[in-house]
Each structure stands twice: as structure tokens, then as C-alpha cells.
Amino acid sequence: MDEPSRTAEAPRPGTAAWWLARESEPARQRRRRSLTLEGILDASMALLDDRGAAALTMRNVAEALGCTQASLYRHVRNREELVTLLIDRAISVASTPPPEDADWAEQAAWSARLFREHLRRHPGVASLLRGTERLGPNSLAGMQYGLALFIGAGLRPGLASAAASALATFVIGSVHFNLGLDRQDPEERRHRRELFRSRDAAACPLLVQHAEVLAEVGSDEEFEVGLTALLTGFRALIEHADHA
Known part of the structure; x- marks a missing residue:
């Protein structure tokens, strides 16, 4: 039918x-x-x-x-x-309350990691998130949580909304980017080293030179670096708001 x-x-x-x-x-x-x-x-x-x-x-x-x-x-x-x-x-998992004694940055990081792990356990969900509006009751509860978090940290409502959305977008994007990949697999890492080393050293000197290190960089490391960078940027926005 x-x-x-x-x-x-x-x-x-x-x-x-x-x-x-x-x-x-x-x-x-x-x-x-x-x-x-x-x-x-x-x-x-x-x-x-x-x-x-x-x-x-x-x-x-x-x-x-x-x-x-x-x-x-x-x-x-x-x-x-x-x-x-x-x-x-x-x-809805993103609305799970974090530890009560955590500050805004620790709460944001806790929720981001929780949401990422949930999407990694359910990759089919992550694959369906492209272009999906986040306007349902659970999504709005998550929006309320994000607004409370960043407004409480010192951002005005519009900027707080953008910060919360940027964090959610980063989490979803980090999962999307690694769907179907297992960088912890020793064979995958070995193949990456071979691939990097096989490049033309004149065209890709850094890939060839740092093949061993680059092959060991996994999705967890990438996520934590990105999360730290976002939180550092949010702190700068908050400090600027305090002195504006």
C-alpha cells in the first residue's frame, strides 16, 4: 500500500x-x-x-x-x-540533567558527550538528522536547557540560542563525519599510515612526514579538541559580555 x-x-x-x-x-x-x-x-x-x-x-x-x-x-x-x-x-537524551555541582562549561561538555555517545550507539538516528528541524517537544526541552545554561552563564538570549545550536551542530557533525569508520581498528590505522606515506612528498610533505602520528588521531581526540575550542570561544563571548 x-x-x-x-x-x-x-x-x-x-x-x-x-x-x-x-x-x-x-x-x-x-x-x-x-x-x-x-x-x-x-x-x-x-x-x-x-x-x-x-x-x-x-x-x-x-x-x-x-x-x-x-x-x-x-x-x-x-x-x-x-x-x-x-x-x-x-x-530527548540531551535533556538529561548533568551533575548539580558542575559549572556551565562542565554542564555543556557533559551534555555534549552524552548526546554524542547516544548518537554513536544509534548511527541510524544520526544519519536521519540532516536538515531536520529541532522543534518537537523534546527538542524544545533541549532548547530550554541550552538557553538556561548559556543565559545563566552571561550571554544575551539571542547569542545564548546561537551558542546552544552551535554546540548541538558540532556534536551531530562530529558523529556524521565518522559514520562507518572505526579508527580504533589496528588494520585501519595501518592502512592510513600506508596511505599517507604513499603520497607524493613534494605535493603532501606533511602527510608523509607525520604519517605515524596522523594515523593515530581518532574521532575521540578530534571531538575533544573541537569541544575545548568551542567552550573556549564561549568563555570569550561571556567575558566580552561582562565588559560590554
Whole structure:
């Protein structure tokens, strides 16, 4: 069965208009009481983890749940809506409260590492985050958390919002950049050394000269350097705001 087509007037899933419309619409009839939106999202996440984003179709979700696609459409109209809701729920981990005695920088670093590890455990989720608006209830809770963190540190609201968004973008980008790579694998590191050393020394002298060191740099080191650089920049913004 094909997915129901979206009318020209219907807002695109994930936009602010779509979230507002979803919250204001009456509850959809559900003939199959055992089928819930949470159950659909659970099955979708399991499918995503086991088989990847390409396997996340309405047909496959229905098969996993032992129901018809028509039953799914009483909860979500199409795959685009399903992905939007799934992503928003996955983002909720970023709102987990950090240790109470941590300062703003320690809280930001704690949340960034937590979110990154969650995405690394669920690479299918990370692959679906491209261009996804973060406007669902869990995403807005995360936005509230980020605003409170950076406004509390001394930034004005607009700059605090940009800082929180920059941190989230960095985390997501760091995971995207390394999807499918395992730099801890000794064989991968050996191949990297061979690749760097095999370059033309006249064209790529630094790759050849530092092949041993470069092959050992992993995604964790890259992430921590980037995180430190961001936090250092945020501190400079905060100090500037204090003296403005």
C-alpha cells in the first residue's frame, strides 16, 4: 500500500506549523487499541538500529509490528512524519540533567558527550538528522536547557540560542563525519599510515612526514579538541559580555 500523499496545504513534517497543527488536531481514531504511537516508535528505532535508515519504511514497520500499513496511518500519515517524531524522541537524551555541582562549561561538555555517545550507539538516528528541524517537544526541552545554561552563564538570549545550536551542530557533525569508520581498528590505522606515506612528498610533505602520528588521531581526540575550542570561544563571548 502506498503512503497517503500530503496535500499542498499541509505543512511539511518537522516545521513549526506542522508541530502546531499536530498539537491542535483532535485525537485520531484508533481501532486497534494495542497499537500505540510509542509502540510504533519503539519498533522503528529497533528497525533503524538493526537494518539502517534505508530499511525504515512504513511497510517494514508494519511487518515488525504484525499490523497493516493502514493501522500505522492512524498514528502517522507517512514516513516523513514517522522520522520527525522518531528524531524528536531520540533527541530527548540531551535533556538529561548533568551533575548539580558542575559549572556551565562542565554542564555543556557533559551534555555534549552524552548526546554524542547516544548518537554513536544509534548511527541510524544520526544519519536521519540532516536538515531536520529541532522543534518537537523534546527538542524544545533541549532548547530550554541550552538557553538556561548559556543565559545563566552571561550571554544575551539571542547569542545564548546561537551558542546552544552551535554546540548541538558540532556534536551531530562530529558523529556524521565518522559514520562507518572505526579508527580504533589496528588494520585501519595501518592502512592510513600506508596511505599517507604513499603520497607524493613534494605535493603532501606533511602527510608523509607525520604519517605515524596522523594515523593515530581518532574521532575521540578530534571531538575533544573541537569541544575545548568551542567552550573556549564561549568563555570569550561571556567575558566580552561582562565588559560590554
